Amino acid sequence: MQRSLAVIGAGPAGMAAAIEAVRRGCRVTIIDEAVRPGGQIFRQAHPALRGEEFAEPAELARKHRLLAEFQGVSSKIDYRGEASVYAVFPNGEIHLAQGDATEVLRPDAIILATGVREQVIPFPGWTTPGVMFAGGAQSILKAHRVVPGTNVVIAGCGPLPLIVAAQILRAGGRVAALASLRSLSAMLHHVRGLWHGREIVREGLRYAWTVRRAKVPLLTGYMPVRAIGTERLEAVVLARVDQEGRLLSGSERRIDCDLLAINYGFVANSELAAMAGSEMRRDPVAGGWIPVTDTYGRTSVPGVFVAGDGAGLRGALVAECDGTIVGAAAAMPSSAVDGPTLRAELADAMARRARHLEFQKAVRATLQLPIALWRTVTDETIVCRCENVRFGEIRGALEGGHHSLNAIKRNVRSGMGWCGGRSCLHSVAALTELATGAAPTEMMTPRPMVRPVSFAAIARQRKVEAR
Amino acid sequence: MKNGKFDVLIIGAGAYGLSCAWWMAKRRSGARILVVDEGEFASGASGRNGAGFRMQWGLDLNIRLCQESTQFFENAAEHLDYPRGIELKQDGYLVLAHSEKAMTTLRGSLEIQHRYGVPSELFSAEDCIRMVPALGRNRLVGGTFCGKDGTISPFLLLDSLLKACRRENVDVRYGTRVEKLERFGGGFNVRFRDGVIEADKILLCTDWAVPELLASLGISLPVKSLPKEAIVTVPCAPRVKPILISLEHHISVNQVSRGSIIFVVSRAREGQEIASTPDFLAFAAPKVIDLLPGVADVPVLRTWGGVSSLTPDMQPILGETEIEGLYVAVSSFRGLMTSPAVGRIMSALILENDTNDPVLTQLTPRRFQTGNLIMEPLLNQE
Numbered sequence: 001m002q003r004s005l006a007v008i009g010a011g012p013a014g015m016a017a018a019i020e021a022v023r024r025g026c027r028v029t030i031i032d033e034a035v036r037p038g039g040q041i042f043r044q045a046h047p048a049l050r051g052e053e054f055a056e057p058a059e060l061a062r063k064h065r066l067l068a069e070f071q072g073v074s075s076k077i078d079y080r081g082e083a084s085v086y087a088v089f090p091n092g093e094i095h096l097a098q099g100d101a102t103e104v105l106r107p108d109a110i111i112l113a114t115g116v117r118e119q120v121i122p123f124p125g126w127t128t129p130g131v132m133f134a135g136g137a138q139s140i141l142k143a144h145r146v147v148p149g150t151n152v153v154i155a156g157c158g159p160l161p162l163i164v165a166a167q168i169l170r171a172g173g174r175v176a177a178l179a180s181l182r183s184l185s186a187m188l189h190h191v192r193g194l195w196h197g198r199e200i201v202r203e204g205l206r207y208a209w210t211v212r213r214a215k216v217p218l219l220t221g222y223m224p225v226r227a228i229g230t231e232r233l234e235a236v237v238l239a240r241v242d243q244e245g246r247l248l249s250g251s252e253r254r255i256d257c258d259l260l261a262i263n264y265g266f267v268a269n270s271e272l273a274a275m276a277g278s279e280m281r282r283d284p285v286a287g288g289w290i291p292v293t294d295t296y297g298r299t300s301v302p303g304v305f306v307a308g309d310g311a312g313l314r315g316a317l318v319a320e321c322d323g324t325i326v327g328a329a330a331a332m333p334s335s336a337v338d339g340p341t342l343r344a345e346l347a348d349a350m351a352r353r354a355r356h357l358e359f360q361k362a363v364r365a366t367l368q369l370p371i372a373l374w375r376t377v378t379d380e381t382i383v384c385r386c387e388n389v390r391f392g393e394i395r396g397a398l399e400g401g402h403h404s405l406n407a408i409k410r411n412v413r414s415g416m417g418w419c420g421g422r423s424c425l426h427s428v429a430a431l432t433e434l435a436t437g438a439a440p441t442e443m444m445t446p447r448p449m450v451r452p453v454s455f456a457a458i459a460r461q462r463k464v465e466a467r
Numbered sequence: 468m469k470n471g472k473f474d475v476l477i478i479g480a481g482a483y484g485l486s487c488a489w490w491m492a493k494r495r496s497g498a499r500i501l502v503v504d505e506g507e508f509a510s511g512a513s514g515r516n517g518a519g520f521r522m523q524w525g526l527d528l529n530i531r532l533c534q535e536s537t538q539f540f541e542n543a544a545e546h547l548d549y550p551r552g553i554e555l556k557q558d559g560y561l562v563l564a565h566s567e568k569a570m571t572t573l574r575g576s577l578e579i580q581h582r583y584g585v586p587s588e589l590f591s592a593e594d595c596i597r598m599v600p601a602l603g604r605n606r607l608v609g610g611t612f613c614g615k616d617g618t619i620s621p622f623l624l625l626d627s628l629l630k631a632c633r634r635e636n637v638d639v640r641y642g643t644r645v646e647k648l649e650r651f652g653g654g655f656n657v658r659f660r661d662g663v664i665e666a667d668k669i670l671l672c673t674d675w676a677v678p679e680l681l682a683s684l685g686i687s688l689p690v691k692s693l694p695k696e697a698i699v700t701v702p703c704a705p706r707v708k709p710i711l712i713s714l715e716h717h718i719s720v721n722q723v724s725r726g727s728i729i730f731v732v733s734r735a736r737e738g739q740e741i742a743s744t745p746d747f748l749a750f751a752a753p754k755v756i757d758l759l760p761g762v763a764d765v766p767v768l769r770t771w772g773g774v775s776s777l778t779p780d781m782q783p784i785l786g787e788t789e790i791e792g793l794y795v796a797v798s799s800f801r802g803l804m805t806s807p808a809v810g811r812i813m814s815a816l817i818l819e820n821d822t823n824d825p826v827l828t829q830l831t832p833r834r835f836q837t838g839n840l841i842m843e844p845l846l847n848q849e
């Protein structure tokens with residue numbers, strides 16, 4: 001009987017997994033919250049919108065090759081756009097909402113390709129309209145061909161702020177400053193990684209050239225300490241911080257802007273994996289709590305796989321190879337995965353993945369955030385934006401002896417709001433580590449729903465028994 | 468854990484355990500009291516319930532336990548020296564009947580409530596809908612309402628009790644599991660993974676898990692576990708001012724001050740599983756919509772589960788077991804709302820051997836041998 005597979009997330013990992021599984025004869029359903037496949041990195045605009053020249057040609061070539069390949073097998077894939085998976089249960093059920101109804105799927109295997117979200121080091125005013133994540137601003141540019149501000153400050157660490165700054169400039173926007181915690185030259189220590197990633201390095205250098213030619217002020221070692229504006233962002237105050245998280249006095253600089261785009265690393269969208277019962281581990285640079293997986297993306301739960309960044313931040317190139325490998329493994333009966341045949345068939349994808357992983361070691365160096373940086377969070381700073389919980393309240397709970405994320409949540413409500421802790425999970429964990437000297441061992445318990453769904457939609461539920 | 472000698476060991480740091488500990492410390496200053504809990508703060512049933520308290524019951528003992536507890540909640544900030552308060556809200560409970568039979572039960576209960584001075588009143592179906600326009604008319608017969616009933620924050624009650632206990636030098640330890648319990652001399656020897664203590668007296672406040680601990684001492688009590696699940700919605704405009712209980716839908720509804728609506732939905736099930744079950748929402752959603760069509764469009768934010776204790780007569784068990792010095796306080800799913808009164812009564816019993824409170828006669832663990840059981844009619848339980 002034909003094996004059924006559900007892939008959650010249609011970014012590079014999810015698309016590659018779906019393509020591979022279809023080729024191996026599986027019946028594949030792929031579920032994504034966007035209208036069209038692509039994920040964050042390969043986000044597609046409405047076909048009528050033109051002008052994608054802000055991105056590097058090589059990156060666009062990769063995007064269009066993968067999308068074309070996916071298109072090629074799409075007649076054999078059940079693509080569910082604008083659909084949200086709101087729970088995955090240990091019994092293998094996927095609950096999804098689409099339109100005004102819900103549906104329960106029970107496939108033979110599940111591939112979670114849910115990627116990562118961005119991270120903030122909270123500062124007073126970071127919830128002001130006009131402050132957004134750098135990748136979020138980039139998504140608006142990719143999907144709608146609009147620069148979401150007229151005068152932009154970009155702040156963060158790692159390569160994304162530079163790329164977003166260059167793309168905004170190429171799309172005709174104005175960048176008032178680029179504040180990087182650390183120079184990307186930290187990557188230079190990883191010669192081998194740079195060699196393996198030379199294609200990407202070349203694209204990066206071109207982005208850097210764009211920023212340089214536009215004479216964008218580069219503020220290395222600075223981070224935002226205050227956003228100014230009530231109804232809308234008017235300016236940001238940046239200051240220099242040392243490795244101990246101390247703000248250097250006199251280094252404050254106010255820069256007018258109507259968009260502040262930030263990115264301080266990434267957090268894995270690992271809630272569904274945890275909900276399914278997977279064993280988790282914590283690696284702050286790779287995305288916080290991430291499911292424990294093996295080379296084929298198998299979690300500790302039989303039939304539940306993870307592909308791409310959701311299994312640890314590794315970038316789009318790794319994600320695509322990973323998708324192929326995990327898609328192939330999930331397409332096999334579990335007893336056949338460990339045999340020599342599959343490994344031989346996947347030798348090429350595995351070699352490519354290993355090569356790209358070398359480059360990721362270099363990228364990783366730029367994403368290290370000393371825990372002391374969280375000292376910049378003041379008592380008045382909002383940490384949990386859904387429930388408006390300020391750090392002072394969290395500090396109170398910590399001082400009251402509540403050191404686990406669940407206990408802190410029960411005391412001050414951080415993580416109890418709309419997003420279920422997705423925005424503040426990493427902040428509260430880092431602040432706990434800073435205050436107590438030990439990082440919490442457990443993430444906040446993720447529970448259904450990952451996305452809110454109305455009673456009416458739940459009452460209109462279709463149950464698909466795929467077996 | 469340091470080895471040591473304690474006057475009283477309380478196992479379970481939920482509302483019952485912490486309240487009993489605090490009352491004991493107040494009653495006898497210098498008493499050596501240890502509270503242990505194998506979970507973390509508020510991780511058990513006391514932190515997983517619908518957050519309500521009510522005086523609308525059909526039996527004198529529940530009415531009196533809750534009257535006393537309500538008065539305590541009204542002054543909790545002062546009693547527990549907790550200026551933040553426990554988010555007390557007294558918007559009332561509206562108990563709904565969707566059949567003549569249920570309505571008759573409500574009328575009977577109202578009489579008893581009035582005997583004890585509970586300010587409850589009889590509502591027609593129209594009265595109910597006037598108070599909560601989101602209610603459905605389907606089969607609705609009427610209800611009773613008491614404006615003094617309401618809600619508190621379970622987390623803040625537990626945190627205020629915990630802090631008050633620690634101020635009184637009560638030793639409260641989370642993540643501490645009792646490995647072995649045995650009688651020793653006139654008291655008990657209790658082994659933990661990292662130490663052994665002696666205790667003159669032991670009070671079990673582990674609710675549904677009480678039988679497991681009793682079994683190690685060779686005695687038993689008919690306490691079962693009943694998993695329940697709850698739903699919380701995203702914050703929305705005020706639609707449900709009082710707390711609702713529907714005896715026939717087996718649902719309670721509480722719109723908290725932030726705007727989220729909490730539904731606790733019961734269904735016949737057994738087990739000790741606190742995780743949400745896959746088919747729960749599909750089971751609950753049609754019932755919620757039938758009861759309150761006005762919330763059909765409200766998005767569900769999250770679900771969670773909890774386990775409560777269930778006794779044969781659905782009443783708490785309070786008192787000394789057949790082993791001298793070994794006490795139990797089992798809530799039978801009203802632990803949060805009765806915890807202040809139970810703390811007072813149990814502390815007097817354990818420290819002063821005060822057996823005067825009539826509740827102790829009605830709720831004694833021995834009643835299951837004599838067969839003298841009285842059911843509480845006002846429960847949305849099967």
